[in-house]
Amino acid sequence: MPITLDPEKLKIVIEHRFNYKVCRNCGAKNPPEAVKCRRCGSRNLRLKKFKSK
Structure with missing residues (x-):
């Protein structure tokens, strides 16, 4: 079953x-509430890009 048919899924x-x-x-990759990077310690973070169709 395609996921696109069920809006909750x-x-x-x-x-x-x-x-x-x-x-x-x-x-x-870091958790959404992160302030600095878990690997290098940088504070230069961005949210994952998301393009809707």
Whole structure:
């Protein structure tokens, strides 16, 4: 069953796959509430980009 047909499952998938921060220096994944990178300690973080169709 495609996930696109069930809006509740789609909401869960989007939150799970796109709700994190990425370090601009080393590219490490960090939790969404992170202030600094877990790998290199940089404070240069951004949210994961998400393009809706």
